[in-house]
Amino acid sequence: MNDLLPPGGTREAMNSIETVLRGLSGAGYIASQQIATAVYIADHLQKPILVEGPAGVGKTELAKSVATWLGLPLIRMQCYEGLDESKALYEWKYGKQLLYTQILKDKISSVIGETDGLAAALNKLHDFGDIFFSKHFLEPRPLLRALEEPGGAVLLIDEIDKSDQEFEAFLLEILSDYQVTIPEIGTVHAITPPIVLLTSNSTRDLGDALKRRCLHLHIGFPDEKLERQIIASRVPGIDERLLKQLVSFVQQLRMIDLKKAPSVSETIDWARVLVLLHTAALEVDLVRNTLNVLLKFEADIEIANKQIAGLTHKARADAGIAV
Amino acid sequence: MSAAVGSASEPLRRFLQVARGAGLRVSAAEGIDAARALDVIGFGDRVVLKDTLGLILAKTPDEKDLFDEAFDLYFKRDAFTGGGADEDEREPAEGQPNQGPQAGGDGMGGSSGQSLGSLLENDDRASLAAAMELAAREAGIENIRFFTQKNLYARRIQGLTRAERLEGRVEALRDAVRDFVERNLILFAKGETEKFREELLKSARLSNLERRDLDRMRVLVRQMAKRLAARYAKTRRKRLRGVLDTRRTLRRNMGWGGVPFITVWKQKRVEKPRVMVLCDVSGSVAAMAQFLLMFLYALNEALSDIRSFAFAGSLIEVSEILEKQPVEQAITKIMEMIGFGSSNYGNSFADFEDGWMKFVTNKTTVIILGDARGNRTDPRTEIMARLSQRSKRIIWLNPEYKSAWGTGDSDMFRYAPFCSLVTVCNTLRHLERAIADLLEDAV
Numbered sequence: 001m002n003d004l005l006p007p008g009g010t011r012e013a014m015n016s017i018e019t020v021l022r023g024l025s026g027a028g029y030i031a032s033q034q035i036a037t038a039v040y041i042a043d044h045l046q047k048p049i050l051v052e053g054p055a056g057v058g059k060t061e062l063a064k065s066v067a068t069w070l071g072l073p074l075i076r077m078q079c080y081e082g083l084d085e086s087k088a089l090y091e092w093k094y095g096k097q098l099l100y101t102q103i104l105k106d107k108i109s110s111v112i113g114e115t116d117g118l119a120a121a122l123n124k125l126h127d128f129g130d131i132f133f134s135k136h137f138l139e140p141r142p143l144l145r146a147l148e149e150p151g152g153a154v155l156l157i158d159e160i161d162k163s164d165q166e167f168e169a170f171l172l173e174i175l176s177d178y179q180v181t182i183p184e185i186g187t188v189h190a191i192t193p194p195i196v197l198l199t200s201n202s203t204r205d206l207g208d209a210l211k212r213r214c215l216h217l218h219i220g221f222p223d224e225k226l227e228r229q230i231i232a233s234r235v236p237g238i239d240e241r242l243l244k245q246l247v248s249f250v251q252q253l254r255m256i257d258l259k260k261a262p263s264v265s266e267t268i269d270w271a272r273v274l275v276l277l278h279t280a281a282l283e284v285d286l287v288r289n290t291l292n293v294l295l296k297f298e299a300d301i302e303i304a305n306k307q308i309a310g311l312t313h314k315a316r317a318d319a320g321i322a323v
Numbered sequence: 324m325s326a327a328v329g330s331a332s333e334p335l336r337r338f339l340q341v342a343r344g345a346g347l348r349v350s351a352a353e354g355i356d357a358a359r360a361l362d363v364i365g366f367g368d369r370v371v372l373k374d375t376l377g378l379i380l381a382k383t384p385d386e387k388d389l390f391d392e393a394f395d396l397y398f399k400r401d402a403f404t405g406g407g408a409d410e411d412e413r414e415p416a417e418g419q420p421n422q423g424p425q426a427g428g429d430g431m432g433g434s435s436g437q438s439l440g441s442l443l444e445n446d447d448r449a450s451l452a453a454a455m456e457l458a459a460r461e462a463g464i465e466n467i468r469f470f471t472q473k474n475l476y477a478r479r480i481q482g483l484t485r486a487e488r489l490e491g492r493v494e495a496l497r498d499a500v501r502d503f504v505e506r507n508l509i510l511f512a513k514g515e516t517e518k519f520r521e522e523l524l525k526s527a528r529l530s531n532l533e534r535r536d537l538d539r540m541r542v543l544v545r546q547m548a549k550r551l552a553a554r555y556a557k558t559r560r561k562r563l564r565g566v567l568d569t570r571r572t573l574r575r576n577m578g579w580g581g582v583p584f585i586t587v588w589k590q591k592r593v594e595k596p597r598v599m600v601l602c603d604v605s606g607s608v609a610a611m612a613q614f615l616l617m618f619l620y621a622l623n624e625a626l627s628d629i630r631s632f633a634f635a636g637s638l639i640e641v642s643e644i645l646e647k648q649p650v651e652q653a654i655t656k657i658m659e660m661i662g663f664g665s666s667n668y669g670n671s672f673a674d675f676e677d678g679w680m681k682f683v684t685n686k687t688t689v690i691i692l693g694d695a696r697g698n699r700t701d702p703r704t705e706i707m708a709r710l711s712q713r714s715k716r717i718i719w720l721n722p723e724y725k726s727a728w729g730t731g732d733s734d735m736f737r738y739a740p741f742c743s744l745v746t747v748c749n750t751l752r753h754l755e756r757a758i759a760d761l762l763e764d765a766v
Contacts, residue, residue, distance in 0.1 A: 017364075017371065037364075037374040044363045045356060050382075094584045205549070211382040212350055218387060 013070060014043045029058070029065035030229045038217040039066060048175050048196035050160075050206070050214035056263025057219045058230075059199040063156035066195060073149060075194075076156045077142035079163035085170060089180055091139045097132050133184040143174055144188065152192035160210075161200040168210050175213045222264060224251050230264060235271040244319035245282045246271055252311050253294065253304060262294040269293050281321055282312050332358060338376075338397050345393035347386055353379055369398070396509070455480065455503050464507045477504045525751045540751070541651075544614055547755050548621030551762060597686050598629045598761070599714075601675065603693030604658060605635040605666040611722045611749065613654050615692050618754055620645055630682070633657050634671035635664040640679070668695065668734065669703035676706050683713045688761060692720045692748070695728075695735040702734040707741040716743035720757055723747070 013023055020036040031039075039062075042049045051059045067074035077088060112121040140148060146155040160168065174180050178190035198214065200206060222230060228247050232238065247267065254261045262270075270293045279286060287308050295301045304311075339354050357379050364375055373394055381390035462479040477500050524540060571587040600619060602612040612633070619629055630642045639661055645653045683689065689710060711717050719742045721728065721735060728735040739745050748757055 033370065034374045037371055038378050041360050041363065041375055041378060045359055047356070049378075094579075098579055098582075098584075205383075205553070208348075208382075212352060215378040216382045217378060218384065 023069040024065050027065040027069040030233055042215055046193050048214045049217050050198045051217045052200045052202055053219035056265035063197040067154035073153045075142050075146045075153050078158045079160050083163050083167055089141050089143045093137045093139050097137050146194045147190040150191050153194040155194045155196045157198045160198045161203045168207050231271050234268045238275055241319050245315045248318040249315040258300045259297050266294050284309050284312050287312055341397045342393050345389045347389055349380055467508050473504050477501050544617050545621050548618050598626055599689045600631045601691045602633050603666055604633045633661050635661050636667050638671040638674035665698050667700045668697040669701040672703050672706040685715055687714045689714045689717045694723050696732050697734055699732050702737050704737050711741040719745040720748035722749040
């Protein structure tokens with residue numbers, strides 16, 4: 001099937017890993033080299049990317065940024081238990097079908113009026129084909145929409161681990177061949193293969209068949225330098241020294257054994273809060289009062305509370321502020 | 324596809340083999356993907372190369388670690404082959420890892436004419452390494468699996484290099500070759516030996532396990548439990564698909580004049596098994612109890628409600644300890660609280676009846692793990708009778724062999740009539756089978 005697709009590098013914008021890095025940062029997403037490599041390879045091999053990692057490290061954000069950068073529509077499908085093909089792929093417009101049959105009721109006599117016998121009438125009806133099961137009565141859902149997008153699209157299948165195993169199997173056709181089969185109509189091929197990203201929080205293990213078809217990208221917590229870049233891009237106008245302190249603080253916080261370590265999204269929130277409070281430098285009291293932005297569990301806050309003084313001291317020292 | 328597999332294919336093929344040896348499961352399709360990706364990115368940048376292969380070949384955090392290890396090991400080895408003495412190891416990001424295998428190839432072409440012995444004499448270490456590599460390929464070193472094969476391969480390589488008998492030098496050559504074979508053993512056979520060891524552990528008696536194997540056992544237990552949970556979660560869902568519920572279908576489609584556009588299915592609720600586990604934690608049975616509890620807690624997804632009790636002289640509930648603390652710590656704590664004493668089954672059952680009999684319903688499965696040796700105390704079989712009446716069934720897992728039941732102070736045959744299943748259980752495999760049966764019946 002791969003021979004049918006145009007050879008790699010379908011998009012102008014994707015001619016090197018550096019361009020991907022720059023493009024994503026233009027869309028407000030500071031990517032690590034590894035993430036950029038994944039996007040680059042995915043486009044050239046035309047394979048979906050399965051993104052795993054803790055909540056809040058920017059898995060969903062990656063898909064949004066790729067879409068913004070390439071100027072493609074983002075089609076998002078949120079997975080949940082019980083999601084089935086009628087919600088993911090297509091559905092027949094029952095109401096419309098019904099309405100049309102009612103309207104056409106009067107016409108029916110003019111169509112089969114002059115025939116004698118049931119068999120002849122049926123034959124006449126057959127001549128009209130399956131008009132009620134044609135594309136006019138088809139309600140496309142995210143997957144079908146992504147395939148039908150003429151200029152290509154970014155398809156985000158969010159939290160695939162929340163869906164059932166059966167649904168996972170159902171996705172295989174679309175992931176490997178970029179096509180779906182609708183019994184009444186036939187096989188629908190993608191006009192332009194979409195860029196597909198799947199995200200997972202690893203609440204359950206995904207099947208091997210699915211994993212085999214995807215590139216597997218694990219996004220962990222960023223290192224200090226990258227996190228500073230991310231915050232600077234997300235919270236413009238933040239003071240350089242405050243930035244250094246708060247990132248250093250969060251990085252230290254992640255070393256502590258917590259139930260849920262603060263993610264990048266929490267760091268961003270905290271940075272916004274601190275900017276809003278016109279903070280110049282981290283103070284122990286201030287940190288204590290705003291800690292609930294970073295930590296979401298009571299037990300975690302309790303553990304962290306005991307170490308705040310030390311962590312703040314270290315963070316200030318890292319930023320070169322006299323203590 | 325053939326176009327995709329270009330010049331890069333030989334080093335890649337060998338790396339894939341190394342990766343498989345390290346325990347990664349690399350399918351043929353993934354191999355092809357890797358080759359296509361390499362055509363796009365080339366060997367130019369080692370960091371990018373590592374990222375790319377990692378994306379394609381490693382699919383879980385565990386696999387990522389294995390991959391990193393294998394990648395570093397393999398490309399370090401190539402640097403050694405490629406030239407220069409092994410002292411000056413290259414920087415990982417130096418940017419010309421492709422020189423490794425290819426330069427190695429050239430070197431081999433040149434040096435294979437010379438004998439290993441003369442190379443050794445001239446202290447030409449780079450060519451020596453290259454010649455050794457070539458000989459190793461001829462000898463099929465990639466098939467090495469066990470350390471017992473080391474000498475065999477060392478001899479083969481030495482033979483293939485047409486070594487001349489040089490006084491005093493032969494010893495050095497032999498050492499170099501042995502060293503080389505050892506490194507390759509690590510590279511190619513790691514996964515295989517681990518697998519072998521794991522197979523062994525699964526059927527080893529749990530009481531005979533050595534301390535150093537415990538970590539590995541924990542991993543195995545978790546894997547097994549996960550597999551079971553996944554399997555039975557699936558059948559449970561399948562059971563939920565029922566037959567058409569005509570009444571509710573009609574009602575639902577009232578709006579369309581009763582034409583059934585939307586169907587409603589009858590559903591049958593499937594109960595997850597409720598389990599109560601009574602574990603003997605006295606001396607000999609303790610090792611077994613540890614794994615049973617670990618197993619059950621790993622099965623949380625497939626079991627709705629488990630309560631666990633530990634007993635020796637008397638009985639206490641330990642569910643909370645197990646839930647709140649990591650299994651290893653919890654088990655040590657339980658052992659401290661109650662373990663290692665001599666067991667008194669009658670007394671423990673009486674404790675159970677007083678405190679918890681009222682929670683046993685006709686949906687509860689009671690699992691008792693113990694050797695039924697009560698040190699000649701009253702077995703209190705009448706409590707077992709009441710328990711078997713109240714509960715759905717009682718499963719007794721006995722770590723002793725059948726021939727030992729009923730001998731000495733064993734009350735096994737006195738308890739057996741009240742149990743729906745009494746079975747020998749002293750290896751991980753037994754345990755898996757017993758739990759699988761439990762889940763099977765519940766569906």
